Amino acid sequence: MSDFYPVDPAFAASARVRKDDYQRMYARSVQEPEAFWKEMSGRLDWIVPPTKIKNVSFDPNDLYIRWFEDGQLNVSANCLDRHLADRGDKTAIIFEGDDPGESRSLTYKELHTEVCKFANTLKNLGIAKGDRVVIYLPMIPEAAVAMLACARIGAVHSVVFGGFSPDSLASRIADSGAKLIVTADEGVRGGKKIPLKANVDESLTRPHTSSVETVVVVRRTGSAIHFQSPRDRWYHTLMEGQSETCDYEPMNAEDPLFTLYTSGSTGQPKGVLHTSGGYLVYTSLTHELAFDLREDDIYWCTADVGWVTGHSYVVYGPLANGATVVMFDGVPNYPDFSRFWQVVDKHKVTLFYTAPTAIRALMREGDGPVKKTSRKSLRVLGTVGEPINPEAWNWYYRVVGDERCPVVDTWWQTETGGFMITPLPGAIDLKPGSATLPFFGVKPAIVDADGKTQEGECSGNLVITDSWPGQMRTVYGDHQRFVDTYFKTYPGNYFTGDGARRDADGYYWITGRVDDVINVSGHRIGTAEVESALVAHPKVAEAAVVGCPHDIKGQGIYAFVTLVAGETGSQALVKELIAEVRKEIGSIAAPDYLQWAPSLPKTRSGKIMRRILRKIAENQPDQLGDVSTLADPGVVKNLVEERLIK
Numbered sequence: 001m002s003d004f005y006p007v008d009p010a011f012a013a014s015a016r017v018r019k020d021d022y023q024r025m026y027a028r029s030v031q032e033p034e035a036f037w038k039e040m041s042g043r044l045d046w047i048v049p050p051t052k053i054k055n056v057s058f059d060p061n062d063l064y065i066r067w068f069e070d071g072q073l074n075v076s077a078n079c080l081d082r083h084l085a086d087r088g089d090k091t092a093i094i095f096e097g098d099d100p101g102e103s104r105s106l107t108y109k110e111l112h113t114e115v116c117k118f119a120n121t122l123k124n125l126g127i128a129k130g131d132r133v134v135i136y137l138p139m140i141p142e143a144a145v146a147m148l149a150c151a152r153i154g155a156v157h158s159v160v161f162g163g164f165s166p167d168s169l170a171s172r173i174a175d176s177g178a179k180l181i182v183t184a185d186e187g188v189r190g191g192k193k194i195p196l197k198a199n200v201d202e203s204l205t206r207p208h209t210s211s212v213e214t215v216v217v218v219r220r221t222g223s224a225i226h227f228q229s230p231r232d233r234w235y236h237t238l239m240e241g242q243s244e245t246c247d248y249e250p251m252n253a254e255d256p257l258f259t260l261y262t263s264g265s266t267g268q269p270k271g272v273l274h275t276s277g278g279y280l281v282y283t284s285l286t287h288e289l290a291f292d293l294r295e296d297d298i299y300w301c302t303a304d305v306g307w308v309t310g311h312s313y314v315v316y317g318p319l320a321n322g323a324t325v326v327m328f329d330g331v332p333n334y335p336d337f338s339r340f341w342q343v344v345d346k347h348k349v350t351l352f353y354t355a356p357t358a359i360r361a362l363m364r365e366g367d368g369p370v371k372k373t374s375r376k377s378l379r380v381l382g383t384v385g386e387p388i389n390p391e392a393w394n395w396y397y398r399v400v401g402d403e404r405c406p407v408v409d410t411w412w413q414t415e416t417g418g419f420m421i422t423p424l425p426g427a428i429d430l431k432p433g434s435a436t437l438p439f440f441g442v443k444p445a446i447v448d449a450d451g452k453t454q455e456g457e458c459s460g461n462l463v464i465t466d467s468w469p470g471q472m473r474t475v476y477g478d479h480q481r482f483v484d485t486y487f488k489t490y491p492g493n494y495f496t497g498d499g500a501r502r503d504a505d506g507y508y509w510i511t512g513r514v515d516d517v518i519n520v521s522g523h524r525i526g527t528a529e530v531e532s533a534l535v536a537h538p539k540v541a542e543a544a545v546v547g548c549p550h551d552i553k554g555q556g557i558y559a560f561v562t563l564v565a566g567e568t569g570s571q572a573l574v575k576e577l578i579a580e581v582r583k584e585i586g587s588i589a590a591p592d593y594l595q596w597a598p599s600l601p602k603t604r605s606g607k608i609m610r611r612i613l614r615k616i617a618e619n620q621p622d623q624l625g626d627v628s629t630l631a632d633p634g635v636v637k638n639l640v641e642e643r644l645i646k
């Protein structure tokens with residue numbers, strides 16, 4: 001197992017960015033950000049080109065972030081219309097269904113037509129610029145159509161992952177005040193049906209969801225569903241007879257494009273708001289350079305559109321670049337563990353982008369399912385979502401890529417819009433487990449707990465010291481929360497919530513979240529959300545949730561639960577509580593371990609000491625650290641003895 005892979009000279013020879021380009025362009029991007037980003041903004045078609053490039057203050061008392069603020073553009077026009085002349089007949093989307101027998105594709109011309117028809121549909125249903133639309137769909141082309149149709153008319157979409165429960169969906173509807181929902185009768189994943197429309201029906205019985213006037217339903221499986229007139233409308237019926245053209249709305253660069261809800265350390269998920277100009281410049285540029293995109297590439301990102309990776313690197317970045325994108329509505333192990341590689345061979349995929357959790361799950365099945373496929377079309381492999389362990393990295397490189405394809409480990413967040421620290425495959429030597437060096441315009445720094453900047457080789461908390469165009473602009477409806485969450489901890493800096501180490505070569509190694517967020521299979525779960533789902537049960541007095549090591553998921557969820565006086569824990573109650581979390585949030589948040597806690601370790605001021613619980617869940621009882629500040633140190637002894645991972 002090697003820990004260093006220099007850039008392959010043959011790859012570099014024709015790469016978009018080589019070593020000396022990287023150094024030169026990076027230096028320019030941070031020394032002259034205005035000039036650099038003005039030039040980069042030229043990659044888009046602007047209705048009114050921007051003259052004001054950057055206008056930013058990270059001062060928590062006077063925070064504003066504006067990029068290209070006097071420019072006007074339309075994101076959907078940039079993803080579609082401008083390609084029609086040269087790429088009209090080029091494939092935009094290759095759809096691959098859960099069932100290997102199901103695939104179809106749309107050219108840029110066809111996608112443009114669909115988007116125009118759906119944009120007209122939305123307008124006819126009374127949706128106008130600034131209105132919010134919730135999208136709760138499987139990974140089908142209609143998801144991209146709905147997103148781009150919103151962008152075309154200036155409506156703000158909020159995509160909700162199809163795995164979220166009716167309650168989670170309801171809270172997102174309530175927070176966004178959406179007027180319309182786009183959903184499907186059902187989804188299908190790994191051969192199993194997901195009752196999307198029934199979930200929508202249920203969510204709309206919850207409080208504060210009465211803003212919804214219309215539910216548009218895509219027919220995916222054809223199963224019988226409940227239809228409520230006049231609220232519910234079929235997508236295919238609405239689309240009949242719609243005009244195939246639709247003028248796009250001129251949008252200011254800083255007009256909202258979408259909100260996407262993501263978990264933080266406290267409270268309910270936040271609506272991360274991204275705007276139009278900076279976001280598209282940033283996602284398209286990062287996509288082009290990190291994957292070394294060519295005109296004839298077939299690009300496949302396995303992420304669901306319900307996550308930011310699906311927004312930036314299934315839909316907006318790649319389509320703005322005129323790329324051919326595979327949209328996959330299945331799972332890695334259905335019908336069998338070869339599926340990813342069968343799809344690669346079927347569609348001659350050249351650029352492949354997935355998550356460490358999928359790589360680890362496939363690695364566990366051995367080399368056989370990979371080796372029976374060709375994969376010779378592959379050129380670049382990517383990973384995202386969580387730190388990748390060097391063993392999985394090497395397997396991905398050696399077995400999947402046949403030691404031929406550079407692996408780009410892209411570190412970024414919902415909040416950052418696009419890649420922040422990532423290799424550029426023709427320019428940056430690789431070290432398995434490191435996301436390597438910052439992208440253009442990104443200024444990372446590592447600070448200690450007091451905010452003191454560390455120099456050279458060091459470890460600590462990762463901050464970004466200046467703005468980049470893809471940065472989120474606010475928390476929807478709660479600007480103060482945006483300021484408090486990201487800019488108060490280390491004033492003058494954006495705080496990422498991640499820990500990192502920098503080595504002697506200046507490479508960054510992300511060590512994971514330093515806040516109360518658990519990264520389960522690359523998905524962020526707030527401990528507070530799981531705790532509130534648990535305490536909602538009448539038998540639960542108190543709950544504390546922490547992360548624990550998990551071979552496949554990276555991190556698992558470990559819950560400590562204190563029952564109300566008089567109740568005793570049983571296996572049946574464990575099951576019931578886990579089911580409760582599933583119902584309240586969704587399966588991804590279901591605890592892997594649930595330990596009964598007669599009481600929880602607390603400080604004298606009553607704060608739960610999670611540091612201690614984390615060590616217990618990590619099976620490191622000898623590293624509990626200082627327990628002298630505990631109100632009752634005896635509490636810990638019982639929890640250690642009864643721990644579930646030994």
Ligand code: 6R9
Pocket residue numbers: 262307308309383384385386387388409410411412413414415435496497498510512513519522523524
């Ligand atoms: C894009 C996305 C963000 C959190 C982030 C970090 C972790 C993502 C990573 C990574 C190490 C990588 N993360 N990519 N950690 N190496 N290449 O995943 O967004 O869902 O908001 O999660 O994921 O902890 O802070 P999001």
